[in-house]
Amino acid sequence: MSPHKAPDSSRRSDRSRRAICDAALSLVGEVGYARTTIEGIAARAGVGKQTIYRWWPSKAAVLMEAFVDLGTRAAEADGTAGGGEQGIPDTGDLAADLRLVLRATVDELNDPAIEGPTRALTAEGVSDPALGAQFVENLLEPQLQLYVTRLRAAQEAGQVRADIDPRIALELLIAPLTHRWLLRTLPLTHEYADQVVDLTLRGLLVQP
Structure with missing residues (x-):
């Protein structure tokens, strides 16, 4: 007989962490941030609440990591979603690169698995300044900096005007999509994203 092999505790922990993140996202999408509790997350994930408290100091911290984890998985799946950690492509064709990334952003915002939790955290961030600041610092700002990097590269290549501030210019790309998505005034489509870029x-x- 082969000797008994002890379970891999690191893999078991990663499985639990993923289950907790998924549970947090699903709950906040279903009942909202205010009604989501550590107890509810633990029950949905099938773990004890002390496991959550051992790894995270608060409900907000769980949700922040859950969103970061969700973005990482999306980036691994298609290499572009929302910019992802791989950054915005630089093929030399700025318009094509931006269309690709904004189309991926449209797909993310229209994905029910992402839309519900994002709306809930966005709404809570308005009334809870601390949560809003965490959302911006941990999730929004790193993605915005990818646009800054890509636009600066285009400036250095002589494509974008030198007097343009990339940090302001990126808002011309992101704000229209966010506005339409938040208000649900009109469908958020690839065609719309292309027009915003153009x-x-x-x-x-x-x-x-």
Whole structure:
């Protein structure tokens, strides 16, 4: 007989961590941030609440890591979602690169698994400044910096006007999508994302 092999505790812990993150996202999407509790997350994940408290100091911390984990998985799946950790592509064609990333952002925002929790945390972040600040620092700002990096590269390549502030320019790309998504005024589509890119670049690109 082969000797008994002890369970891999690190793999078991990662499985539990993933289950907790998934439970947190599903609950906040179903009942909202305010009604989501550590106890509820633990019950949904099939773990003890002390396991959660051992790894995270608060409910907000669980949700922040859950969102980061969700973004990482999305980036691993398609290599572009929301910019992802791999950054915005730099093929030399700025318009094509931005269309690719904004289309991926549209797909994320229209994905029920992402839309519900994102709306819940966005709403809670308005009334809870501490949570809102965590959302911006841990999730939003790192993605925005990817746009800054890509636009600066385009400036250095002589494609984007030198007098443009990339940090302001990126808002011309992100804000219209966010506005339409938040208000649900009209469908959020790839075609709309393409038009946002085209209109924005009319003001950013160096004219021949």
